[in-house]
Amino acid sequence: MISVLPLLAGLLLAAASLTPSLIPRDWVMQGALAGISTAAGYLVTVFLLALWRTLQIPILSRKWAMICHSVLAVPVLALLVRCIALSDDWQNSIRERMQMPPLEAANTTKMLLLAAAVFLVLVVLGWTLQGLFNLLRNRLARYIPAASANVLGLLLAALIVVTITRDGVVNWALKVADSSYAAAQHLTDPSTAPPTEGWRSGGPGSLADWDLMGKPGRDFVLDGPRAAAIQAFTGRPAHEPLRIYVGLAQEKSAEARARVALAEMIRVGAFDRKILIVSSPTGTGWMDPASYDALEYMNDGDVATVAVQYSYLQSPLALIFETESGLEQATATMRAVYDHWRELPADARPRLYLHGISLGAWSSMYSMNPFQMMNEPISGAFWAGPPFPSELWRQANTARRPGSPFILPEVDEGEVIRYASQFAPPDRSGRPWGRLRILFLQHASDPIVFYNPASLWRAPEWMHEPPAPDVSPRLSFTPIVTQLQLAVDMLVSTSTPPGFGHIYDADEYIDGWVSITAPQGWTAEDTARLKAKCGKGGLIGCDNG
Template identity: 80%
Template sequence: MFSVLPLLAGLLMVAAALTPSLIPRDWIMQGVLGGVSMTAGYLATQFLLAIWRTLEIPVLPRRWATIAHAILAIPVMAVLVRCVALADQWQNAIRERMGMPELEAANTTKMLLLTAAIFVALFLLGRAVQGLFDLLRTRLARHIPVTSANVLGLLLAGLIVVTLTRDGVVQWAFGIADSSYAAAQHLTDADAEPPSEGWRSGGPGSLIDWDLMGKPGRDFVSGGPRAPAIAAFTGRPALEPLRIYVGLAQDKDPETRARIALEEMIRTGAFERRVLVLASPTGTGWMDPASYDALEYMHEGNVATVALQYSYLQSPLALIFETESGLDQTTAIMRLVYDHWRSLPADARPRLYLHGISLGAWSSMYALNPFQMMNEPVSGAFWVGPPFPSTLWRQANEARVPGSPLILPQVDQGEVIRYASQFAPPDRSGKPWGRLRILFLQHASDPIVFYDPASLWRAPEWMREPTAPDVSPQLSFTPIVTQLQLAVDMLVSTSTPPGFGHIYDASEYIDGWVSVSAPQGWSAEDTARLKAKCGKGGLIGCDNG
């Protein structure tokens, strides 16, 4: 049933798939990765053998081929056995670096069984596609030459598979995901009481419908520190932080949602605050409280933050299926807010900052037009976990000082652009900022940032650099497999504790905002106190009691 040489190649791919990558994998994800890798190795070898036979290159006689396969199987099985024996050790080493518990004892057995099951399922699916091709070319060969029938049959079979996959399975899965995430928004939730204050989004006189804001928006607007808590922390009078959020359900048109947001900002006095943040949420519309809470403490609550939802999907799905949604929405609100901000007297404007996390960082970067702002730039930008396709981030990487690593580049002397990580604070050089401050916060273990499409055939540049503290030194490159590993890493990138992978810790946000926004009268002691207040945990924000 199985061809020997492709099967051996598939087993080698399984062995390579067991090596560590950026994010630790449990038996389920490792089993999926192993099964897909084995299938990829099997199919690639079958394809090469088909080309070999088509070119009519001589092959070994059956007897000698059997002997060659037996000899070749010895090193292949030796490599596989070694990798299986070390698999848990490799994964636990990464887990230890990230403060995660070790894998259970039965992890390897369950992983191998799942790998085999997925390979068999995909193999049978492949045989079904082969059967479709054989059926088509046989029918066509009755009417046209055999060569033409083979070519046309292959094209038709490919077209049928692509159509069924793209317009059938993928669209069905996308519809299910979109509906489930939309349901998770709890639109028109009767248990969610609207605010009683008129200055809050969704409150009396607000232009924004509370019920259509969605759970992420309601949590953001109703959460965060209040003025008494801020005043108690700083020892100085504080204002109530202003948070404005427009849900995706408010209106189907991004331009209309942007105009509603601007009118709400004007109504509530957002342009009269000391600091104005134009924030772009993640794919689901979530706003990490650890970031916004910290900023409001730093500036005595004299902060206004505006955000507009553009999707219901998790960021990896929104990145694939709704690429333009976030870009269109952020561009629309940026244009309106910047034009209004620029129309104000220079000495009466708030400091304007751009901020985004994950997919929000990409859309926020996209909305920044440096040519438009060359004469009157914003005060700065703080982008966290920028996804790998982000054009501005990639351009900054290319402008780095020769010899500086891709995982933590240096651009000129750091007057305009800086990079930070959990191990490297933004002000580590001690050199002053320029007029515009742009900060990228990224983890070397974040696959959303460091996924490389070209890893299908070559090692990513960062893999050829010295290993960061949160990355396994056993990480290595294997064609095809490395790309599959990084793809799986992206799917589980938020399974890590805060401070690793795609989860950013409150202390990192604090260091970033202190550097970018330069709060008045702020000291290193204040930073330490705020870190103690916010604690570890980028998903819960600060203690606002």
Template identity: 80%
Template sequence: MFSVLPLLSGLLLVSASLTPSLIPRDWIMQGVLAGVSMTAGYLATQFLMAIWRTLEIPVLPKRWATIAHAVLAVPVLALLVRCVMLTDNWQNDIRARMQMPPLEASNTAKMLLLTAAIFLVLFLLGRAIQALFDLLRKRLARHIPVTSANVLGLLLAALIVVLLTRDGVVRWAFGVADSSYAAAQHLTDTETPAPTDNWRSGGPESLIDWDLMGQPGRDFILGGPRADVIEAFSGRPALEPLRIYVGLAQDSDPTVRARVALDEMIRTHAFERKVLVMASPTGTGWMDPASYDALEYMHNGNVATVAVQYSYLQSPLALIFETESGLDQTTALMRLVYDHWRSLPPNARPRLYLHGISLGAWSSMYAFNPFEMLNDPVSGAFWVGPPFPSTLWRQTNDARDPGTPYILPVVDGGEVIRYASQYAPPDRMGTAWGRVRILFLQHASDPIVFYDPASLWRAPEWMAEPEAADVSPNLSFTPIVTQLQLAVDMLVSTSTPPGFGHMYAAKEYIDGWISVSAPEGWTAEDTERLKAKCGKGGLIGCDNG
């Protein structure tokens, strides 16, 4: 049933899949990864063998082929055994670097059984596709030449598979995911009552419908520090921070949602604050309180933040299925807010900052057009965990100073653009900022940032550099497998503690916002007090009690 050489190739890729990547894997994810890797190796070798036979290149006699297979099996199986024995150590090494507890027990047997099951299911699916191709080419061969029948049969089989996958399985899965995430928004949920303050979004006089805001928006509006808490921290009179959020269900048109946001900003006098942040949420609409809470403490509550939701999906799914949604929404908001801001007298308008996390960083970058802002630029931007397709991020990386690393570049000495990580604060070089301050915060262990589509056949550029403290020194490149490893890493990128992977810690936001927004009268002692107040004891955000 199975061909020996393709099976050995599959086992070789299973061995490679057990090596560490950016994010630690449990036995379930490792079993899925190994099963897919084995299938990929099997199919790739089958394909090469088919080409070999088509070109009528001589092959070994059956007896010699059997001997060759037996000889090849020895090192392949030896390598597999070695990698299976080391896999727990490799995973625990990454977990230790990310301050995670070691694996409590080895589930090697379960992982290998899952690997075999995944491979068998995918193998049978492949045989079904092969049977479809054979049926089509044989039917066609009754009417056209055999060569033409083979080519046409292959094309038809591929078309049927693509249509069934794209318009059938994928569309169904997307519909289920979208419905489940929409349900998780708790639209029209009466358990979270609307605010009674007129100045709050969703309040009695608000232009935004509370029932259509969704849970992430409601959490954002009701969360954060109140003025009295900020006053207790700073020792000075504080303002109530102003938060404006428009839910996806408010209207189906992104331009209409953006107009509602702008009208709400005008109604609540957002443009009269000292600091104005135009934020783009993550895929689900989530706004990380660790970032916004910290900023409001720094500026004594004199902050207005506006955001508009564009999706219900988790960022990796929204990145694939709703690529344009975030880009269109943030662009619409940017045009309206920036034009209104620019129309105000320069000495009577707030400092304007762009901010986004994950998919929100991508859409925020997309809406940022420096050519339109040459005469009247924003004050800065703070982009966290920028996804790999972000054009501006990639262009900036390509413009890095010679000799600076890919994972933490230096661009023109850091006057306008800087990069930071959990180990490298933004002001580490002591360089003075220019007129505009743009900061990228990223972890070397974040696969959302450092996934590389070309890793299917070549090593990503960052793999040639010395590894960061949160990256395993045992990480290595294997064609096909590295691509699959990074894809799995993206799926589990938020399974790490804050400060690693795609989870960014409060102290990193604090360092970032201090550098970008330069709070007046802020001291190093204030920084330490705020870090002690935020992100401790498992809190998401700051202790606002």
């Protein structure tokens, strides 16, 4: 039986869930979010009422309860109707800023039906858990006092649910996802022939097995500009860029894969290049071509990039279930490369940079050991879309100058650490860089960066600031609901056009690499020409024809 007061509380949260957040939602995601919000409000209120009764606090009579319910229902339903009427406008307030077409108005009915279905499923699940709790406490009450039976029954019910979900459902789903993504990698895809050049990973004499590299690695190795295309663009002599990639299936341990990567780097002469990038891929092993293509063009191809795969899962799944894998692999790779690099003569070794996007940014940050590098520091790091748990990113945020915005902090005079976005290039202050250059590229509309677990009960700090150009001015905070909204935003964070959400644009990479690597002889006109060539790269990189 559905209780009236908990349902009204749920409908109140459902109304709040229709307000805009960081990423625009279609009717499917909005329906799911509204259903989850309604269920959350309903179940939380049921729990509070049960606690109220357990404490034996007086309650209203049936007659007065019905009167109160009737009085409360009018404003709640009125608010819900108003929010439904405004929901499309709220979503379009985000879509307009992201240069997306407006929503179709015909999807409201489908959204409401989906919300109702999701709510009913979750409430039935809640009733099932309550039945389990009642069964356990009633059995225990035969042998121990009722108060102790209630506490112990609750603990046992929670233990059973956690065990079933974590060790049963979650592990099964993770294995299915892992095998599915592994199959999608086409580890032995015969349709993609290995390279014939010996200087390419997977080619003749390579220590990196082509069949074990996975599709993301093979795409990274084969794609990208050739020396002729770079020379045609710059008018200067160019090198063939070196891209070294080792697949997850190459070896069983992170250290073994790192040793293969280092040996492959030495084999192809990566340490003889002007610039050396130690990059960490995203969860699936993907490397955004928009970033690496631009870097190679502006530095005459005199670049070597090394990356080692650590997962087959999409970044949100890898972030939750395979966090340690990414951190261990990035650390092992960086340690192997750095130890070899610092043994080289200081005047004959390449400039060394760290790079990563999304989950790759987190693992890359983790691999940077400032105490190890204090005497012989690297040249810098460029991290795009750093996930919110990234410790180094959080430490940098904490060090920001008072008064500087949370979404684009200023750290000291910007000599070592800078932040950039699609609206704020890294060199906007005009101040010179110091010896070490660290750049964070982040969008105010990126929930992977700005998700905050504490938003369950309080507004994130960035919500207290004027909204950025890509954030709806109608965004507001509601306890519980904002947490759910940001969680959904993370799931759909890559559904935006390039330059918004968690999709970073070629133009932003170009500005970042120009600032970080300071290419010799490079001009503002060259930057404009490269941006015109690469366009809104995002997922496709530059035109290398």
